[in-house]
Each structure stands twice: as C-alpha cells, then as structure tokens.
Amino acid sequence: MDESQSLLATARARLEESLLAKGLRRSSERFAILDEVYSRNDHFDAEDLYEAMQQKSYPVSRATVYNTLELLVECGLVQRHQFGDxxxxxxxxxxxLGRQQHAHLxxxxxxxxxxxxxPRLHLIKTNVSNSLQFxxxxxxxxxxxxxxDNDCETKPIDSHVRE
Ligand SMILES: [Zn+2]
Ligand SMILES: [Zn+2]
Known part of the structure; x- marks a missing residue:
C-alpha cells in the first residue's frame, strides 16, 4: 500500500466511525465523495466538488455533496478555509490528513x-506562546x-452557475 492509499484507508475508517456515531447511513455516495476529495491536491469549493462528481457520472445530489462536506469538516478529514473579506x-x-501545516496565497x-x-512560522508561534503564556x-x-500566472487576468472567475 503506498502512502496515499493508506491515507485514504485511514480517512475511510474515520468517516465510517463518524457515520456510525451519528447514526447516518454508510452510503456509497459519501465514500465516493471522500475518495474524490482525497484524490485532489487543490483548494476547491463545494461547487467544484459537485461538478467533479457529475463528471464521474455519479448520481450524487448537490445536497449530498454539501452535507457530506460538512460532515468531513466536522470529523477533521477536511479543512475549511474562509478566504476573502x-x-x-x-x-x-x-x-x-497527511498534510503539513502551511500558509496560503x-x-x-x-x-x-x-x-x-x-519554518519561521513555527518559531513565531513558539516565541509568542512562551512570551505571552498562551x-x-x-x-x-x-x-x-x-x-x-499567464492567464491570471483572463481566467474566468466563478464560472459556476450558483444557485
Ligand atoms: Zn492549503
Ligand atoms: Zn491570479
């Protein structure tokens, strides 16, 4: 088993646990969504994920994508960022899972x-927590x-149709 396979196995086990704990159905859709998330290396939004699932011709509803994503955030398998003002x-x-602490541009x-x-970010954190006792x-x-990027200006922003 390579590293990404073992990460996925750990992620699947954790999702299974939290579905059980919440008394939710262990549906194949939810695991397919998890697989898609763990095959990506980008910072996607819920619509990107929904579109990716449609391209797999998986019959996954928008609601399932949104609430599964919520669940993955709750059980620590996915990190949510709020970018913008x-x-x-x-x-x-x-x-x-398997990601190093990092910052974003x-x-x-x-x-x-x-x-x-x-690594200086880690130093700042250590210094601040020591000096301010936090x-x-x-x-x-x-x-x-x-x-x-060459196509920065021309890349269509938010090409998705949002509901
Ligand atoms: Zn990131
Ligand atoms: Zn740009």
Whole structure:
C-alpha cells in the first residue's frame, strides 16, 4: 500500500466511525465523495466538488455533496478555509490528513490559491506562546495579492452557475 492509499484507508475508517456515531447511513455516495476529495491536491469549493462528481457520472445530489462536506469538516478529514473579506467570504476546502501545516496565497484576480511552508512560522508561534503564556492551538495566515500566472487576468472567475 503506498502512502496515499493508506491515507485514504485511514480517512475511510474515520468517516465510517463518524457515520456510525451519528447514526447516518454508510452510503456509497459519501465514500465516493471522500475518495474524490482525497484524490485532489487543490483548494476547491463545494461547487467544484459537485461538478467533479457529475463528471464521474455519479448520481450524487448537490445536497449530498454539501452535507457530506460538512460532515468531513466536522470529523477533521477536511479543512475549511474562509478566504476573502467580510463582504465576500469564500469557503474553500482541502483534505487534511497527511498534510503539513502551511500558509496560503490567494490571488484576488483569478482566485487561485497557492501554498507555502516556512519554518519561521513555527518559531513565531513558539516565541509568542512562551512570551505571552498562551497555548496556541491553530493559526491561519493568508496573503492576498495577484499571481503571475499567464492567464491570471483572463481566467474566468466563478464560472459556476450558483444557485
Ligand atoms: Zn492549503
Ligand atoms: Zn491570479
């Protein structure tokens, strides 16, 4: 079993556990959604996920995609980010098992998301928690700006039809 397969097996086991705990049906749709999430390396929104499931010609309703995503966030298998400002918050998701702590760069023109890791962030966290006697549990750091991808200006923003 390679690493991504064993991650997926762990993720499936955790989903199964939390479905049992909540008394929810262990439907194949939910596991298909989990598989799709764990096959991606991007920061997607719920509509991206819904569209990906349609392309697999899987009969998964929008409601199932949305509530499964919610469930995956609750059981720690998916991380939700709220990018943007108060007036225009966008929820983006990414798988969380097997991922290193990282920070994000969000392009305000094409909305692409990039990641970076910098060990200095860990140092800041340690220094701050020592000097202010504060137990840091998590943090998020997002830089907003414009990327230099060739098609940044022309990439259609939010091409999805939203309901
Ligand atoms: Zn990320
Ligand atoms: Zn861009």
């Amino acid at each position: 108060e007036d225009n918050v966008k929820s983006r998701y990414e798988k969380s 969000v392009c305000t023109v094409c909305h692409r998301v990039k990641e970076f890791c910098d 137990q840091v549990e998590s943090h998020s750091l997002v830089f907003y700006g414009q990327c230099t």
